[in-house]
Amino acid sequence: MHVEVTKHDFEPKIVAFVCTWCTYAGADLAGTSRMQYPPNVRVLKFPCTGRIDPVFILRAFQKGADGVLVSGCHPGDCHYMAGNFHARRRFAAFRALLDFVGVDLNRLQFSWVSAAEGGKWVDVVTELTERVRTMGPMPEFKELEHEEQWSGAINTPELKEAYDSIG
Amino acid sequence: MTPGKKRLSYSYYPGCSLHASGREYDISTRALFKALNVGLKEVPDWFCCGATPAHNVDELLSLSLCAKNLSLAEEVEGDLAVACAACFSRLKTTQHHLKEDDTKRKQVEVAIDGPAALNKPVKHILEILAREFGLAKLEESVKKPLMGLKVAPYYGCLLTRPPEVPELDDCEDPSIMEDVLRALGAEPVKWSHRMECCGANFTLSRPGVVLKLSNAILESARIAGADCIMVACPLCHGNLDIRQKEIKEAYGAPDSTLFGNIFGSELHGGSAPDQRDIPIFYVTQLAALAMGVASESLGFESVITDPKPLLRDKQLL
Amino acid sequence: MSRIGVFVCHCGENISRTVDVEQVAKAAGEIPGVAFSCDYKYMCSDPGQTLLKKAVAEHKLDGVLVAACSPRMHEKTFRKAAEAAGLNPYLCEMANIREHCSWVHEDRDMATAKAKDIVKLMVERVRKGKSLAPITVPVTKRALVIGGGIAGIQAALDIADAGHRVVLVEREPSIGGHMAQLSETFPTLDCSQCIMTPKMVDVANHPNITLFTYSEIEKVDGYIGNFQVTVKHKARSVDESKCTGCGICMTKCPKKKIPNEFDQGHGMRPAIYVPFPQAVPNTPVIDRENCTMFQSGKCGVCAKVCGPGAVDYEQQDTFTVEDVGAIVVATGFKLYTIDRKPEGSPIQGYGEFGYGTIPDIIDGMTFERLASASGPTGGKILRPSDGKEPKQVVFIQCVGSRAREKGISYCSKVCCMYTAKHTMLYHHKVHDGQAYVFFMDARTPGKGYDEFWRRAVEEEEAVYIRGMVSRMYQRGDKIVVMGSDIQVGVQVEIEADLVVLATAVQPQDGADLLAQKLGISYDKYNFYSEAHAKLKPVECATAGIYLAGACQGPKDIPDTVSQASAAAAKVMTLFAKDKLERDPVVAKVNEKYCVGCFACKKVCAYGAIEEKEIRDRQGNLVKKVAYVNPGVCGGCGTCQATCPSKSIELDGYTDEQIMAMIEAL
Known part of the structure; x- marks a missing residue:
């Protein structure tokens, strides 16, 4: 498969949290099959999607990710029996939270890619990369990191007002 | 369509054949819809869909022709009713193709200077009768059941194929024609050639192929004991009806038929092969007849293989 | 400050073709804490490993990162090398710059940049890594074999002959499987039952084999060396201990x-x-x-x-729990049917062949029964509809197989050979009959196979027509077969008395459900996946479970028997040791912070988490905390992501490690 290499103005940073048994192996299969996909993705391997703490996703956004992919075994096929079910429930709630906070959910994708689905891995990664490319960078969380961390001191009028309103 | 009491109403794309050699399909469709009190409004300014040559020559042209017609149809309220199997196939294929292929869709939209109406529902007459009007209601509406008429339902190749495109019925084992026939009181026969091709694409270029294929269909219908064949396509109608005499001349003698070496001697005890005329009806002609529409307004006089003796014999005239 | 060594592999040209490995090594050397970096043509080779060992000693490295292929390929290799150099093996990691980088990207600059990033992330992982000691667990030297066809029988006999106990579980009332149904076998035409039944008797008489027929696997717990398998014994309504088999x-x-x-x-x-x-x-x-x-x-x-009073209408299903150390899965295959498939099935039926409504269109296994001396016709080829001897028989290959539009794209492997065999058997039994075969390709790799096929064509007068059949329909008492001969370029019509379809080989019904119980992976057709297509063809990715026969993919008898013996050998290798080392990727509880909410216990699929009481010296209960049984823990880490107080941690995937990697993004 030959893919035309085109230069883009914006290369999004995509971080993929994957389980070792299905999606990591699926990505390996894409490699052994010499399929092609955009090189924007960085893969972090976990034993199971059940291990993935939502905090990791937030931290990834903060550290410069423009899109995050979480992918594991298909429901019912978990190597650890039920880890992906726990992950599914956890992320359903987490998505709602992100939505509430105002994160465009198009930047965060969950998918099931089995060890036999090299092609699906390519599709998922390509789709997410291209989608995020059109959306542009995601600066909000990055900026958050640069802001001074709150020391606990009520040192601004806004904070003071908020604090008083609770009291 | 919206369910409930609202009167069914459709936009209508007749296609070129129905304004020419297949005129009786058009007039019987209009007569039938009137009898069933279903609205039918012709798409203004429609033009040829490009079947059968365009898609063999220029894909973009064939897709654009259909896309333009679909966007014209979008102007008329109601799902798009199509009678001709070839037009139906081309319109559905265009929607299927353009939905799958974004690049082509963009090209076509440039060509037709507007958006392609990919979501305008395209419905074949059979689908409207069997599903939207409904078999039960159809049966209720029958005034003159087609009792004793043994009909070979002929789907041809385009009505249900290729899989996933027409979305009409099972691709290789459909039953929608049989269902409609039963609702009309007729007896559908089981036969082998209901899904075979009549050779329509070769009508002009290689008529020999058409004679061979159409003969096999007629022969098979006779063996199954059918009185007539029901079609839903003006091209099939043309081949089976107009060429019937020509076919008899070409394949008339025993053992020279397509099945001569297989069936001739065994099934017919060596006697001369069955040479009965097989009248070819459009589905709308039979349905309108059963609804009590006067036979004069169904175009029976303009076909070659005269159906009137058969209809008289079955006391349907 | 850590002293990490980074070794970047060229993998011949597999990596260096698209990734500038020298640059990657150079960039790695500039990462703080990296004490040594280099690139080398083949890191996995002996000199490559020696290079690694030498560098560890020379540069006093305390962590090693090999940037090469997938860790699924060579993690073990390099960890072993690191261990030999005196390093804890879990301080050696791999950065996957082949499967995840050089093979999937073409742009050299971008691929190189990605490789550098991958290395950077993984260096952080190594930096935060901890030394881990392998966990040793005892091995139960008793094997479970699932499926009593030729694969299961061969595996069970081999393991039992080696002196280990075997439990053989078969779903049907008798063992034997499909091979017992066959008439003769290719390429020697020896009678299948004659070679099969003695093996079946051997199983029944073997002192080391416990045979459970009419039984199914209900539940599988545990892990390599220590599985607890619940077997459901379906009610036979006949007491096996009393029945004498008089009939x-x-x-x-x-x-x-x-x-x-x-x-x-x-x-x-x-x-x-x-x-x-x-x-x-x-x-x-x-x-x-x-x-x-x-x-x-x-x-x-x-x-x-019944003299002995063995018939028992009140009998109920019973369950037993079997302790085993290894499992061989040998559940075999079924044949595809051309029937109308249920809505939503990815696999289609054959409407063009009448969806299986024409009685004289049969599948290959039915032909085996017709040809078998013990079959319903006593070995005479008589067609099902009217019991007449067919004079024209059409065989069609690749029905369902290699047919992407029908949902199956693989080759079923055995059909070319068995169809050739069928034409021979037919020719031997009906001398004035004619066999036609529609085929796409004749695939006959195997010892003596092509010779066999040529014999069918050249000596046994089968007419082979290269092309496919488009349609079949009943006409009178004949079946009209319409097809094409693509070599001559004509359409062919044959009036057949009998049509035999070489339908695709599919995994058994419920293969996916069993896989889910076992925790093994399967492909989109439900065939079980081996751990490595070439180098681990009988192992599952799940340790302690092995595959034999057609449950892994279509196979003929010789291949099945070979794989069964290979699986048995793997089981014997496992049983050769009394104790077994397992991966120490398990969860540990920090008792100081644990508040005893036991959210972890609720999500643990292994039941590995127990409640532990902490008492003071007087014996008063201070608090209850969670405790992870390392022998039972599967290592998924779900507990860690669930723990609200972050007081449970999975070794090898600690929050510290992961956060460090994310920081390096």
Whole structure:
């Protein structure tokens, strides 16, 4: 498969949290099959999607990710029996939270890619990369990191007002 | 369509054949819809869909022709009713193709200077009768059941194929024609050639192929004991009806038929092969007849293989 | 400050073609804490490993990162090398710059940049890594074999002959599987039952083999060396310990006209039956759905005629738990049917062949039964519709197989050979008959196979037509077969008396459900996946579970037997040690912070988390905390992501490690 290499103005940073048994192996299969996909993705391997703490996703956004992919075994096929079910429930709630906070959910994708689905891995990664490319960078969380961390001191009028309103 | 009491109403794309050699399909469709009190409004300014040559020559042209017609149809309220199997196939294929292929869709939209109406529902007459009007209601509406008429339902190749495109019925084992026939009181026969091709694409270029294929269909219908064949396509109608005499001349003698070496001697005890005329009806002609529409307004006089003796014999005239 | 060594592999040209490895090594060397970096042509080779070991010693490295292929490929290799150099193996990691980088990207600059990033992330992982000690667990030297076809029988016999105990579980009333149904076998045409039944008897008589027929796997717990498998013993309605196998119940049963599954529904059996005369065990079973006694409560003939009083209508399903150390899965195959498939099935039927409504269109297994001396026709080829001897038989290959539009794109491997065999058997039995074969390609790799196929074509007068069949329909008492001969370029029509379809080989029904119980992976067709296509063809990715036969992919008998023996050898290797080291990726609880909410316990699929009491010196209960049993923990880490106080941690995937990697993004 030959893919035309085109230069883009914006290369999004995509971080993929994957389980070792299905999606990591699926990505390996894409490699052994010499399929092609955009090189924007960085893969972090976990034993199971059940291990993935939502905090990791937030931290990834903060550290410069423009899109995050979480992918594991298909429901019912978990190597650890039920880890992906726990992950599914956890992320359903987490998505709602992100939505509430105002994160465009198009930047965060969950998918099931089995060890036999090299092609699906390519599709998922390509789709997410291209989608995020059109959306542009995601600066909000990055900026958050640069802001001074709150020391606990009520040192601004806004904070003071908020604090008083609770009291 | 919206369910409930609202009167069914459709936009209508007749296609070129129905304004020419297949005129009786058009007039019987209009007569039938009137009898069933279903609205039918012709798409203004429609033009040829490009079947059968365009898609063999220029894909973009064939897709654009259909896309333009679909966007014209979008102007008329109601799902798009199509009678001709070839037009139906081309319109559905265009929607299927353009939905799958974004690049082509963009090209076509440039060509037709507007958006392609990919979501305008395209419905074949059979689908409207069997599903939207409904078999039960159809049966209720029958005034003159087609009792004793043994009909070979002929789907041809385009009505249900290729899989996933027409979305009409099972691709290789459909039953929608049989269902409609039963609702009309007729007896559908089981036969082998209901899904075979009549050779329509070769009508002009290689008529020999058409004679061979159409003969096999007629022969098979006779063996199954059918009185007539029901079609839903003006091209099939043309081949089976107009060429019937020509076919008899070409394949008339025993053992020279397509099945001569297989069936001739065994099934017919060596006697001369069955040479009965097989009248070819459009589905709308039979349905309108059963609804009590006067036979004069169904175009029976303009076909070659005269159906009137058969209809008289079955006391349907 | 850490002293990490980074080794970047060229993998011949596999990596260096698209990734500038020198640059990657150079960039790695500039990462703080990296004390040494280099690139080398083949890191996995002996000199490559020596290079690694030397560098560890020379530069006093305390962590190693090999940037090369997938860790699924060579993690073990390099960890072993690191261990040999005196490093804890878990301080050696791999950065996957081949499968995840050089093979999937073409732009050299971008691929190189990605490789550098991957290395950077993984260096952080190594930096935060901890030394881990492998966990040793005892091995139960008893094997479970699932499936009693030729694969399961061979595996069970081999393991049992090596002196280990084996539990063989078969879902049907008798072992034997599909091979017992075959008439003759290619390429030697020896009688299948003659070579099969002695093996079945060996299983029954082997002192080391416990045979459970009419039984299924209900549940699988545990891990390599220590599985607890719950077996469901379906109620036979006949007490196996009392039955002598005299068979009088079967001869007296008033219900005799039930289509026999063993004969593909073409022979008849009574409601109390053994599937075939040579069945092992020779104990009948009552088919409750067809038994008058069970359906209407009246009859009871079999109980009355049974001398030993073995018939027991009250018998219930029972369950036993078997402790085993290894599992061989040998569940075999079924044949694709051309019937209309249920809505939503990814696999299609054949409407163009009438969806299986024409009685004289049969599949290959039915032809085997017709040709078998023990079959419903006593070995005469008679067609099902009217019992006449067919004079023109059409065989069609690749029905369902290699047919992407029907949902199956693989080759079923055995059909070319068995169709050639069928034409021969037919020619031997019906001398004036003619066999036609429609085929796409004749695939005959195997010892003596092509010679066999040529014999069918050249000496046994089978007419091979290269092309496919588009349509078949009944006309009178014939089946008209319409196809094409693509070599001559004409359309062909044959009037056949009988049509035999070489339908695709598919995994058994429920193969996916069993896989889910076992925790092994399977492909989109439900064939079980081996751990490595070439180098680990019998192992599953799940340790301690091995594959044999057609459950992994279509296979003929020689291949199946070879794989079964290979699986048995793997089991024996495992059983050669009393204790086994397992990966120390398990969760640990920090008792200081644990508040004893036991959210972890609720999500643990292994039941590895227990409640532990902490008492002071007086014996007063201070608090309850979670405790992870390292022998039972599977290592998924779900507990860690669930723990609200972050006081449970999975070794090898600690929050610290992961956060460090994310920081390096």
